[in-house]
Amino acid sequence: MNTIYRFLDSNNNIIYIGKSIHINERIRNHRHLVQECYDNTSKIQYTTFDTQNDMDLAEIYLISKIKPKYNKIYKDNNVTIIIDELDYIDWYDYDNTVQDDTFKYNRFNDEKGYLFRPAANIISTFKINNKLISMGLSHVNIGKLLILAINTDNDNMISHYYNKKYHPAEISHISEMINLCERRCIKFIKDMIDIGVIAETCSNTKHHVEIQYYLNPLYFLSSKYLSPSLYMLFQKQINQVLPDWVIDRFMNFTDMIE
Numbered sequence: 515m516n517t518i519y520r521f522l523d524s525n526n527n528i529i530y531i532g533k534s535i536h537i538n539e540r541i542r543n544h545r546h547l548v549q550e551c552y553d554n555t556s557k558i559q560y561t562t563f564d565t566q567n568d569m570d571l572a573e574i575y576l577i578s579k580i581k582p583k584y585n586k587i588y589k590d591n592n593v594t595i596i597i598d599e600l601d602y603i604d605w606y607d608y609d610n611t612v613q614d615d616t617f618k619y620n621r622f623n624d625e626k627g628y629l630f631r632p633a634a635n636i637i638s639t640f641k642i643n644n645k646l647i648s649m650g651l652s653h654v655n656i657g658k659l660l661i662l663a664i665n666t667d668n669d670n671m672i673s674h675y676y677n678k679k680y681h682p683a684e685i686s687h688i689s690e691m692i693n694l695c696e697r698r699c700i701k702f703i704k705d706m707i708d709i710g711v712i713a714e715t716c717s718n719t720k721h722h723v724e725i726q727y728y729l730n731p732l733y734f735l736s737s738k739y740l741s742p743s744l745y746m747l748f749q750k751q752i753n754q755v756l757p758d759w760v761i762d763r764f765m766n767f768t769d770m771i772e
Contacts, residue, residue, distance in 0.1 A: 515535065515537065515562045516533075516535055516562060516563040516564070516565060516566050516568065516569035517533065517534055517535070517537040517560050517562050517563075517569070518531065518532070518533050518560065518561055518562075518563070518569060518572050518573055518576065519531070519533070519534065519537060519540075519541070519558060519559065519560040519608065520532075520558070520559050520560075520576075520582070520605070521551065521554075521555040521558055521584075522556060522557045522558070522559065523554045523555065523556055524556045526557075528580050528582050529551060529554060529555065529582050529583045529584050530547065530551055530555075530582050530583070530585055531573065531576050531580065531585055532544075532573070533569050533570070533572075533573045535569075537560060537608070541558065541608065547584055548584065551583075551584040557607065557608075558607075558608040559605040559606060559607055559608060560605065560608050561603050561604060561605050561606065564755075564756075564757055572600055574588050574591065575597055575600055576600060577589060577591075578592065602738075604629060622760065622763050623739065624767065626737075626739040626741065627739045627740045627741040627742050627744070627745065627764075628739065628740045628745075628756070628760050628764070629739055630731065630735065630738070630739060630740035645733070646659070646711070646733065649709050649711075651709075651711075655702070658692040658694075658702065659706070659711065659729070659733070659734065660734075661691055661692055662688070662691060662729060663736070665683065665691055666729060666734070666736040667680035667736065668736055668737045669728070669736075669737065669741050669743065669744055670728050670729050670731055670734070670735060670736050670737070670744055671683075671726055671727070671728050672688060672712075672726075672727045672728070672729065682724055682726040682727075683727065684725070685699055685700060685703070688703065688727070703727065710730060710748070710751055711729065711733060712727055712728065712729060712730065713727070713728045713730070713747040713748060714726070714728075715728070715747065728744065728747055728748075730748050730751065731744055731748065731752070732748070732751060732752060732755065740752070742764055742767050745764050746764075749764075
């Protein structure tokens with residue numbers, strides 16, 4: 515696994531940051547630092563990434579920003595851009611009795627789903643606009659999608675908030691959000707569905723059929739987690755970027771539900 519690990523002292527200060535694709539072996543054979551560093555280490559934590567590029571970028575960013583006492587390379591770099599995904603990433607306590615497979619399954623929660631946002635391709639995060647433009651979207655339409663992304667619940671459903679609850683946004687609500695008449699709003703939503711940026715679902719309530727609209731988490735994600743229901747809506751596209759073990763977990767999860 516592509517892993518970033520960090521050493522913390524008794525005051526929870528980060529004193530060293532490193533990376534490895536074989537974390538257990540790396541920790542067992544860690545001998546290159548001064549003895550003082552190991553003596554001062556009271557806890558080791560780790561987090562993982564889907565690609566080596568993401569891991570490499572994370573190491574440079576975190577060392578440059580935090581400047582741990584016992585790191586030498588990248589320590590003198592100046593941070594010129596903030597990467598939210600790395601500033602709020604989840605860290606796990608390292609237990610040297612566990613095996614590599616245990617690391618990845620800590621990132622899948624049967625209720626919440628896959629810890630997708632910190633593991634998303636960080637480099638590509640800065641290229642989302644270019645991706646959407648390459649799909650034929652104008653800057654104006656990308657702006658409309660960004661407005662909708664702000665108005666989503668924790669499962670990426672486009673919502674309007676009242677009475678302290680999120681409710682599915684109807685066309686009338688969406689048209690107000692993006693400043694379009696309802697006729698043009700319907701066309702905009704249909705165009706976004708056609709290219710896979712938005713998905714539409716229907717559910718029956720006691721009084722009427724409720725239509726819900728969801729944003730593709732590859733471009734906009736309101737939560738750290740990719741839920742099983744959101745995965746199923748955009749399964750074909752999302753499978754292209756998910757590790758095989760995550761796809762297997764989602765498929766096993768949906769089989770249990772059925």
